[in-house]
Amino acid sequence: MQHPVPSAEQAQWLNADGVRDVELAFADVTGFARGKTLPAKAFIKGQQLRIARAVAIQSCVGEFPDYRFYGENDPDVTLLPDMATLRRVPWADTPRALVLCDNVDHDGSLSPLAPRSALKAVLARYAARGWTPVVAPELEFYLFAPDADADAAFQSPALRGSRRERGFDAFSFSTLNDHEAFFDDIYSGCEQLGIQTDTWVHEMGPSQFEINLMHGDALALADQTFLFKTLLKETALRHGLRAVCMAKPLAGEPGSSMHIHQSVVDASGRNVFSQANGEASHVFHHYIAGLQRYLAELMPLYCPSPNSYRRFVKNLAAPVNLSWGVDNRSVGLRVPVSGPEARRVENRLPGCDANPYLALAASLGAGLLGVEEELQPSAPAVGNVFSSGEDSSELPSTLEAALAGMRAGSACSRLFSAEFAAAYAAVKEVELASFQGEITAWERRFLATLA
Numbered sequence: 001m002q003h004p005v006p007s008a009e010q011a012q013w014l015n016a017d018g019v020r021d022v023e024l025a026f027a028d029v030t031g032f033a034r035g036k037t038l039p040a041k042a043f044i045k046g047q048q049l050r051i052a053r054a055v056a057i058q059s060c061v062g063e064f065p066d067y068r069f070y071g072e073n074d075p076d077v078t079l080l081p082d083m084a085t086l087r088r089v090p091w092a093d094t095p096r097a098l099v100l101c102d103n104v105d106h107d108g109s110l111s112p113l114a115p116r117s118a119l120k121a122v123l124a125r126y127a128a129r130g131w132t133p134v135v136a137p138e139l140e141f142y143l144f145a146p147d148a149d150a151d152a153a154f155q156s157p158a159l160r161g162s163r164r165e166r167g168f169d170a171f172s173f174s175t176l177n178d179h180e181a182f183f184d185d186i187y188s189g190c191e192q193l194g195i196q197t198d199t200w201v202h203e204m205g206p207s208q209f210e211i212n213l214m215h216g217d218a219l220a221l222a223d224q225t226f227l228f229k230t231l232l233k234e235t236a237l238r239h240g241l242r243a244v245c246m247a248k249p250l251a252g253e254p255g256s257s258m259h260i261h262q263s264v265v266d267a268s269g270r271n272v273f274s275q276a277n278g279e280a281s282h283v284f285h286h287y288i289a290g291l292q293r294y295l296a297e298l299m300p301l302y303c304p305s306p307n308s309y310r311r312f313v314k315n316l317a318a319p320v321n322l323s324w325g326v327d328n329r330s331v332g333l334r335v336p337v338s339g340p341e342a343r344r345v346e347n348r349l350p351g352c353d354a355n356p357y358l359a360l361a362a363s364l365g366a367g368l369l370g371v372e373e374e375l376q377p378s379a380p381a382v383g384n385v386f387s388s389g390e391d392s393s394e395l396p397s398t399l400e401a402a403l404a405g406m407r408a409g410s411a412c413s414r415l416f417s418a419e420f421a422a423a424y425a426a427v428k429e430v431e432l433a434s435f436q437g438e439i440t441a442w443e444r445r446f447l448a449t450l451a
């Protein structure tokens with residue numbers, strides 16, 4: 001694999017902007033940015049960087065699974081920059097750039113442990129059919145006051161006139177105005193990072209917001225979502241705020257999702273979910289059936305923590321089922337009303353805590369398996385599935401149950417690799433052991449006083 005150098009034009013702006021360092025970054029399995037920083041002069045000359053292969057599977061508690069999941073001698077990978085992603089870092093005072101990288105093993109292949117490789121593996125299966133997925137992620141997140149004691153509930157930030165948001169406040173503009181300086185920085189940060197945003201809204205929860213990204217290529221959108229979450233957190237810190245992408249940060253309030261709208265186009269750009277006469281195609285129904293058949297066993301990839309499963313409660317617009325239906329927000333797989341060229345399905349299951357590469361890989365992978373196997377979906381749901389009780393046991397309700405389902409099935413290793421499937425499950429076991437090793441505030445509050 002040829003090691004890339006920045007183009008003459010890129011080298012020129014790095015020099016002209018006085019960029020001192022370039023971050024060679026990638027998302028680990030938790031979705032957190034990791035990598036190394038290189039002086040810009042060395043980057044321009046094409047200096048290669050290596051990093052331990054295991055960094056891609058660092059758990060959210062900082063520990064790694066056993067070495068057998070990444071190589072007994074703890075080997076390196078090469079960080080291979082994707083020069084199309086080279087950008088100025090918006091949150092840095094000293095001029096700095098970042099470039100997103102693939103992790104490449106010594107044999108020149110993409111390391112199967114890296115989330116960007118997992119998404120590329122699924123996209124290659126689409127490409128082999130001459131198809132390209134089109135996706136649009138929607139991200140919800142909360143803004144909180146900083147320095148919360150980890151044992152205390154998050155607090156909404158102070159607003160103009162010393163107000164604090166309480167209760168539901170969906171689609172208001174007032175709080176967007178309260179945080180105008182923060183949102184201005186987010187907008188210009190998005191521009192610098194090449195993140196194409198569409199609509200912004202105040203979501204239902206106190207200081208909960210949603211941003212929709214413009215639909216497009218899946219790898220580009222995974223990169224943009226990863227960068228957006230990093231931008232969000234860094235910008236919030238600079239404004240004395242805390243941006244939180246946990247799936248369920250506040251008890252009794254809505255959780256935060258990362259819905260994924262998805263369709264597929266052929267080489268001529270035609271949406272394969274529609275027939276020439278405008279009706280839904282067989283592919284569309286197979287695709288939905290694939291989501292229904294495989295999303296449950298892939299759930300740890302897009303609902304990755306014990307907290308993720310707290311989001312799935314009825315009547316808070318979070319899905320509790322794998323039903324599908326047209327213009328129906330009570331189902332997990334919603335088909336928005338659209339013309340034939342925009343026919344798509346919205347997977348409402350992923351939380352905002354998901355790693356975007358893995359959430360997209362799982363969602364696109366499940367749909368593709370349905371097409372490959374020509375599966376048939378259930379009949380579309382009609383009416384409110386929350387109240388009809390069609391909440392089924394098709395979805396696991398804890399991370400433990402989801403992991404057991406993933407291990408019992410084969411979709412993860414079929415879509416990615418046996419190595420990735422084993423390593424990912426091992427990371428989740430490390431995190432679960434740490435979670436179960438903590439005594440919670442609830443236990444202290446209610447159990448300590450019992451005789």
Ligand SMILES: NC(=O)CC[C@H](N)C(=O)O
Binds near residue numbers: 140
């Ligand atoms: N935008 C919405 O439809 C709300 C989604 C809801 N917050 C969830 O957790 O899934």
